[in-house]
Amino acid sequence: MARHQGHEGMATGHDTSTSTFDFARAACRRGWVLAAGIALAGLGALGGASLPAQASSGPQPWGQRLVETQELPAEALAKFALFQDRKDTADSARSAGAPPQTQAWTGEEMVLPRSGNPYTLVVRVSGVALADGDVGARWMAGWSIHGAPRVGAVPQVAARGVRAGQVVEMAGAAAPLSFKEDRTVPPVLEFAGVSNLRMDRVRLEVWSGMRSSNPVERLMPWMPLLTGAVFLGLMLWWRRR
Known part of the structure; x- marks a missing residue:
């Protein structure tokens, strides 16, 4: 009788240790899932933090040194406004394949x-939103070399979710350009149109040298590899369950 009770005691102890082991394994698994979730969330936050850099309106370096700033005169802004009025009228009649x-x-x-x-050309635009919604301006920027303009698109000169009457400041940069020899050339700015904006001021900045990247931007090229490593760890953990 005593022997039978001893076996029961041993069985109870075994069950208790097994339950403790299972609980530890479950906690470990939950820890893996939590760690993977935190890693993915961190990668997503880093990716999102670097997106608005090119469209930012605040002061930021677009190169190693700001060489010069040229303010567009009121006469140029008046020509842009007249061009916009004519463009709005002609857009409906222009064929789909016609160049802008x-x-x-x-x-x-x-x-x-x-x-x-x-050298990097930066366009800074200030104005007032005409209605609630998004605003934007389309530009080409470059240099006049031997009398011929060499320009490229200036992306992301836009702001989202603004209010009617709100003062808006936006900035965008053309692709950097290098010269094989010393040059004396004028910058060229081509206005292609605005959306929901009354332009009041336009400045053209010239930056010299390559813009230094921040830690987030240096990490961005490794984002696919880091994300893949997290998913690989999750897959291996799932197969070992």
């Missing part, structure tokens, strides 16, 4: 030594 028209402005000549490569 632009209104050009040429700035003052600048001395650009090759040692300052690359």
Whole structure:
């Protein structure tokens, strides 16, 4: 009888240790899931934090050094406004395959030594939103080389979710350009149109040197690899269950 009770005691102890082990395994699994979730959330936060850099309106470096700022005169803004009025009228009659028209402005000549490569043109636009919603301006920027403009698109000069009458400040940069030799050339700005915006001020900045990247931007090229490593860890954990 005593022997039978001893076996029962041993069985009870075994069941208790097994339950403790199962609980530890479950806690470990939950820890893996929690860690993976935190890692993915962190990667997503880093990715989201770097997205608005190019469209930011605040002061930020677009190169190693700000070389010059040229303010567009009131006459140029008046030409842009007249161009916009004519464009709105002609858009409905223009065929779908016709190239977009632009209104050009040429700035003052600048001395650009090759040692300052690359050079980046930044367009800063200030104005007032005409209605609730998104606002934006479309530009081309570049240089007049041997009398011929060499321009490229300036992306992301826009702001989202603004109120009617709200003062808006936006900025966008063209792709950096390097020169093989020292140049004395004027910058060229081509206006292609605005959406829901009355432009009051336009400035063209010239930056020299490559813009230094922040830690988030340096991490961005590794984002796919880090995300894949997290998912691989989850897959291996799931197969070992």
